[in-house]
Amino acid sequence: MQMADAPYRFPDPSGHFGPYGGVFVAETLIPALDELRAAYEACRDDPAFIAEFDYELKHYVGRPSPIYHARRWSDLLGGAQIYLKREDLNHTGAHKVNNCIGQAMVARRMGKPRVIAETGAGQHGVATATVAARYGMECVVYMGSEDVRRQAANVYRMKLLGATVVPVESGSKTLKDALNEAMRDWVTNVHNTFYIIGTVAGPHPYPLMVRDFQTVIGQECLLQMPEMTGRQPDCVIACVGGGSNAMGIFHPYIDVPDVRLIGVEAAGEGMESGRHAASLTAGKPGVLHGNRTYLLQDDDGQIIETHSISAGLDYPGVGPEHAWLKDSGRAEYVTVTDQEALKAFHDLCRLEGIIPALESSHALAYAARLAPTLPKDKILLVNLSGRGDKDMHTVAEKSGIQF
């Protein structure tokens, strides 16, 4: 693990990325966050912690994950060359596990025997349940009942791993409601419980801590791309729900000049339909889940329901650092519809023999849109953040197939 720094120095010591981030929680959570911040700062500076984290990533997760040149697909698109960072090859099938190992290690150092998590697609829940099993911790995962229905296989995986999955019936029954419920559990059981947040959102220090644990993705790319292509890519592309895989690959590139950073949000049924999950593109700054960031909300400040074919992108907020990268202009944020993501999903299956997660398919779809507009010597690096096995039912349903 390398902690990237200077000259880009965010967040500030109180957890702010410009006007975003911060600690917007009820007083009951403040001592818990103070305790976590102190514990994490100690871990962050401890060579033994960093060495153990690196060991776990290598031997348990299988890092470094390779980069793959999607040559047939690039040729067919007829423009820039597309390279894929294969986070789908990690143990548990997505980037989420990097962060879970890091946070579970912090929990162990804090002496907390119980971990809880929220999950949307189930990937973060599976990764948390996996790591909890690995370390012998009790694990409770909160999941919106709508997502429980959409992601039955992942629910079963979590149960196999010994976790308790709690379906959440309140609100829109998706990720944001699972997050609310996990926060309630944490505030009630904070004496023995560590809350493993799955994305770069929530109150400080979560956006910083999750970014640190995911930064391994981009750090590896910084070394791998010159080995493979002789240089760094022209564009780095990643999907953005909460934004952890994007932050992980973007962050080490922030200070690398001339590398475009492009985050891809879910346009759902189309931006004009209003049924989407593109908080940075269509939202307004506000306060939710412990931080100030862009939110999809109505004129009265109520959070509105989001729509995406991909459960992992179905979230009305976004990590505060993305809000800051958008405002500062260092990253660009674009949108891709369900239909475009599905097409990229099928293309990658047929042309490269890789079944991508529907979340990652959004990043792929944007690469497919961008590549033909660029010369053949340009290089696009796409974070293939997860594999698509979990999405079989969703994709089959769209194709009118029943198992």
Add this chain to the structure above:
Amino acid sequence: MSKIQSTFQRLQATGRRALIPFITAGDPAPELTVPLMNALVEGGADIIELGVPFSDPMADGPTIQRASERALANGMTLRRVLDTVREFRTGNAETPVVLMGYANPIEAMGVERFVSAAREAQVDGVLIVDYPPEECESFAQAAKDAGLDPIFLLAPTSTEQRFRDVARVGSGYIYYVSLKGVTGAATLDFDEVATRIPQIRAQVGMPVGVGFGIRDAESARRIGEVADAVVIGSRIIEEIERSPRDRLTANVTAFLREVRTALDQVEGAVR
């Protein structure tokens, strides 16, 4: 002196405790909120905490979340909450009203607009659950400048540094959350409250109200032994949920009156 401060001063002069009930504006119906507020006053309320519904009430338990969902389904908004207070004021000029809610609806309206609209509606205090002192110094100052008391929470786990933080930015009273957890949780540790409240009162120089976990006359009386005020929320929402419409205000008044009577058995100054 604010209306909240003078209310506490008047009560302290007669050795009584403040009774502070909570309801969510718009629950069970927008047109019933003012009648319910009047019913609370009739039952002995000294200050009313009026909940501003929010789609994601993270610090609340299932009971108040249900109230919030019903209120939103009824079309309640922050603007309409302010209209409700204005309407209440046509019949009641004295009882202080504290708006309690989450930051986002206020930020969506704009802090300056909210503060001036709240003053104009004769709101007396604001308690924004997810605005801890370190994130809202300018909001708290704007509220104070408009004559609104910014009210803050303290918890069993709060450190003495937190006491100083809320003493600096807050005014009116302190809302002591007597439980770890969310609103409507079950158990209350009286000994813990009895130890902590005197420490807080001594350090913040404001009256201290205790909420979370107070469910009946007896628990209210015991809290009244040590605190300046008792806050009751979830238990009143439950009364609202189970009352037929024609008994709604009468039931709420009757429940609160029972608590009032028990609270008035506590005599003398707060220990």
